[in-house]
Amino acid sequence: MPRTAERGGPQTRAKISQVATRLFLERGFDAVTVAEVARAAGVSSVTVFKHFPRKEDLLLDREIDAADILRSAVRDRADGTDVRASLREASLRLLDERHALSGVADGSVPFFRTVAASPALIARAREIAAELQQTLTVELDRDPRFAGDPALFAAFFVAGYGTVLVETARRLVAGDPADAVAADHRVRVERLFQALREGV
Template sequence: MPRTSERGGPMTRRKISDVATRMFLENGFDEVTVAQVAKEAGVSSVTVFKHFPRKEDLLFDRVDDAVEILRGAMQDRDAGVAVLTSLRDRAFRLLDERHALSGVKDGSIPFYRTVAASPALIARAREIAAELTRALQQFLNDDADFTGDADLFATLVIAGYSTVLTETARQVIAEGSPDPVVDNHRQRLGRLFGALQNGLGQS
């Protein structure tokens, strides 16, 4: 059987990620090797690592999307709109769209269970939160209209959102579906941004 073309590109990256995700969800993250993913995807292990420097990022493949959401909330907001307001609006938009980063996407239970069963994935999730915090800090420092404490602001926003997502994941697993969790998730998001507004003085 001919091997898939290994020319780097979005289609190759997507195929590798899709194959890896299916294998991880079916067999467990720690039970699947990068070599097995490469063979199933029809590429070499070198190509896999070219697109995904860490094995964990084969499953956590939306970090760039998360960074772009933060960037968009900062750079695309209308004049006079506070950063926290823009971030809050983006968070609720993700929820309304049932986006993969909202925590309530349909079919998310196997993903949550796979992450919960792997110490390596849990550790990588914490690292990603730290990376997103640093990215938001940089965006804030580059924003001439932001006058607050960028480090504190970014840390509280990312930590708060991560806490909401973690609880949502727990509830989704317990309920067997995201549907019964959506309203509670919305309420906790509202409480989070209300607390941030009061604590950070940002509207």
């Protein structure tokens, strides 16, 4: 194996993730081992675990992106901009871009089916949601411009956004037209933020 294949960095991480995702979607998460992913990506299992501490994170690899979006929505909003408005803008931007975190990205259905078929992936997704909730709580707690209850707000937002995503995934897997699902996704995001404005 060439030494260059073992070097770390974003390109190696991206290659491992792409290879793992292809294998998981083709054969199912539980049917593919980390050793098989490593061989297909041309790296060692040690290198895989260097970039992805858990097998589940090979497929659920957007937690860092999601955490960065939450932090930016709190930290980088203009003075006088409510955090609800900042999070709403970020959520709708993900939708408009058909970002993977929006749930409406092209090719999402095989991903959703793979996750739904694996108890390990479902459990990890719940852990990630809890970790993101904690991330948002910490950011809000540090922000003197936020006057509400950080933990309560973060719990409502993360749970609410997760509920929107699950329904979007359900409808796409059921075969509903993607444009109609995206439009309904937007409506439910707006309802979420209406509830956050009126209730938290």
